[in-house]
Amino acid sequence: MAMAIKLSLLLLFFLASILPTFSIFQDQVGFMDWHQRYIGKVKDAVFHTQKAGRKRVVVSTEENVIASLDLRRGEIFWRHVLGANDVVDKIDIALGKYVITLSSEGSILRAWNLPDGQMVWESFLSGSKSSKALLVVPANLKVDLDSPVFVYSGASLHAISNIDGEYLWKKDFATEGSIDVHQLILPGGNDVVHAVGVTGSSQFDTYEIDVKNGGLLKHTSASLPGGVYGEILPISGDRFVALDASRSVLVLLTIQNGQVHLEQTHVSDLIHGSSVNTVILPSKLSGIFSLRTDDCIVFIKVTNEGKLNVMEKVDKMVVVSDALSLSEGEQAFALVQHGDSKIELSVRLVHDMSSNHLKETVKMDHERGFVHKIFINNYVRTDRSHGFRALIVMEDHSLLLLQQGEIVWTRDDGLASVIDVTTSELPVEKIGVSVAKVEHNLFEWLKGHMLKLKGTLMLATLDEIEAIQKIRLQSSEKSKMTRDHNGFRRLLILLTRAGKLYALHTGDGRIVWSTLLQSLRTTSQQQCSGLKLHQWQVPHHHALDNNPSVLVVGRCGLSLTSPTALSIVDAYTGKELPTMGPAQHSTVQVIPLPFRDSTEQQLHLLIDADKHAHLYPRTPEAARIFQREAENVYWYSVESEAGILRGYGVKSTHSSNVPDEYDFETRNLWSVVFPSESEKIIATVTRKPNEVVHTQAKVIADEDVMYKYISKNMVFVATVSPKASGPIGSATPDESVLVVYLVDTVTGRILHRMTHLGSQGPVHAVLSENWVVYHYFNLRAHRYEISVIEIYDQSRAENKDVFKLIVGKHNLTTPVSSYSRPEVTTKSQSYFFTHSVKVISVSSTAKGITSKHLLIGTIGDQVLALDKRFVDPRRSLNPTQAEKEEGLLPLTDTLPIIPQSYVTHAFKVEGLRGIETVPAKLESTSLVFAYGVDLFYTRIAPSRTYDSLTEDFNYALLLLTIVALVVAIFVTWVLSERKDLQEKWR
């Protein structure tokens, strides 16, 4: 047995000692990986339909993406993902060929070439103070000026040439008092630009500014005694409407001859009924504005005399688009009303509100929720009437194009904002397949293999090679809906920011099901969002008839004390199970416990803001199991603001404060207080709870053994001096100190502490088995560094006598308690690393035998696989022969970046936020899922697939060889028989 293990280990070592190049061939792309591109929830859209050939829409999204989409199919023509802090404020199209974007609170203005998305120019706008960002691109300026765009940002008005991004002029409003500009209006045909705003919340101001040089032409102001809530909305050239601070009075402002006339109307006079939470909707419709209260939306027309007339009252869930100017000064806008599993789209003309210009009913999947936004665009039909297409953004962040009462295309852009990921097994294959299917499959199989054989023997024609490639990529095997032997086929369950749960098939990345979680839906009263996704029930032995399910924990409200939303979702069907309602308590921590009840439900402990523990599932059985184990259950909290680590124990006995038998009090056991003047917590990381470790021993050169300190109750904490907590360069090397700790979370014991002088964050770290690898910036060396700490258990180190081990006289399998305070030693080493890093993860395999790869999400949004052997603290400059045999690499100052070891190969996972690794059933293989704005999935085999033949192994060739050999045996046997006989007759 030991021999077999040794042999296999040696073989493994041999496979591993070949320097890893895990590149794939060009024709293997898409074979086991897939890449999906998304853009996120659209917040603004500009249509561009001038050229009939290429109809497109330019959108900006909440994931800071600007993209040009094909209006026919919804495909991305081009896309740019701006940085996480570079929020897109406004977009527009200038001159019909540039896309102008204003981002980073109006401080960066960029122009992109519309056809191909190349950046044409970029301008940085500086302002004296932060303010709202506004962008106006004049459609056709009559003034002879270098086609400017006007940007209000940083309390200044800038005019910038849209040819080359040059400054034309700048008008600083900071000198004019603390005005808060709400609107920038460019009346058609005039050579003035109006800036409308509020000073000190009670004075209305308009400025008229010369478009040629930025000179102030006219300034009008009037005091608003009631203050202003929200924004001032322009109605027509000289009329504005605002809501006063109490949200109950509408103020109509009319400018006549340099005088501002105020007219106040009570909202309750207009709307007969309740008028709570009134807001003016920002839709710009000339002469009309819309008001939303808690129960309805009211369209109010402003007559020429300055009267407000209520035109129509509609349901409050109606979504109104901006006005779209048609020919001859006509304006149209669209309303979307949500019905039961359908939506009603109606387009109305502004001057004729009484009737619908167009009314369409579209069937809508109710899993998409309500309509959140609508953008309309018109086209001229062959009979010269106007047709309309509407781009709608749904509650689940998906994007749909409606035209002629049909959904032309949909994009599931909610997948751009994945919060949490888990996986689920697929159902077991049912026994009993029809004979016809088998025959068909057999025929297909044979055909496929004959083709492959041809390919191997270089007999295939070009068409056949193409067919081979196609078979390989679209093998029906990989996208089957059943469990496979190797565990490659799984469901990736993704929780998105919209509160929607998606299940993606790992084979081809298609969406198997999606559910808009009813318990996480944001209502007008409260804003709900998902927090965490946990495996709830994983049937293995006892409850095989049950489907696996996942637990979604969310929060309804913005503060930490807001109530919790809980939901359990069947992983096969996506149906929300009714077993769990909303919880009354808040949730700040979710702790999956390592216990299961008889139906294989995992016990979870939810910690609320008052540090009470709530046990789930709420069954007597679970309570019994927990009571039994409660004295060994601990939890800890990291309070990064206060710089404190606190550990708690769970009291298994009930007290009068806690009413429920599933709620437990906790008591503070220990605290680690970091001095706030010198240390600030910037990163913590723990081991993955489901990580499997094969062995506690590390065999080093000369067959020596070191015992790893494998504890799941270990947290890595990185602190920096408060001065250095800003971006790189904000502190001098002398001021910045990075301190890393390894803390036992049961006893609060600091296992290891290390100081990196002259270094600062951001720190990205990964903790696995007995090691932690972290990435930080070294200010002295002006380079990024990666350090590794390995922690070993000294209390077991004397277990080295072979005979004692053979007879079992050792303490290696006795349960360990953190209270026994085992002696530990650490080894550490640092290396330079050229990339800055977004996220670090590590591969995980089923048994933990296979060597590990670090998966580093680089700043270029790619995933780099780095062999753990490169970050081994035992590396030395001149390894001995024995160490070389062990596979220890000579020490280098820099970690190598092998271009072939990018697991994302040619793709980029834009906006990379996380890398999730899941073990396959095959020990050599680990499934990798990287998510950000894009999704990417692949399989990696850190020590190569030593336990299986490659997928494209040619079974036909093998079979053919065997058949040929058998035939040869028979032929030679017959021949030799005959010869023998002749010999005897002679």
Added chain:
Amino acid sequence: MEKGKGVMGSRKWAVEFTDSSATPSTRDIPDPPGFTRVPHDQDDSVLSRQKKDAEANWKSQKAWEVAQAPFKNLLMMGFMMWMAGSTVHLFSIGITFSALWQPLSALQGVGKVFQPYKDPKVDLLAPKLLYIALNLGGMLLGLWKLNTLGLLPTHASDWVSSLPPAREVEYSGGGIALH
């Protein structure tokens, strides 16, 4: 013979019709071509004993030879092992395993090997013991080689690797508050 001599002395020539010589070596006249002398030892007990002694001698000699044969093998094996080096690969593993297998199969067939030399007069125990010892030596050599290749579980690491990691008594979870 005496008679003959006397005759030889008095007469010029004589024809002897009786064949008195037993072995051709004592005769001065070679046998005629095509003639083969039929030995008739069966009835001659002295002669047969002598013969048996000779055979026993020869058998024991042969048995010793057979017993010593593995020594040559041993030398050759040693040379091959030295050539194979101390790293694990197909060649060295093959040689080592054949070095282990050969003595083993030889030991299994000890009886068979010494079967032809079985004789009540010959003491086969000593050659057998030598044979076994030499084969055991060969096997030891193989084992030693196996050990140098690192394929024998003689180190603590070989016994520890298969042990599962110790269970932890406590369980702790948590972290930064979710937001």
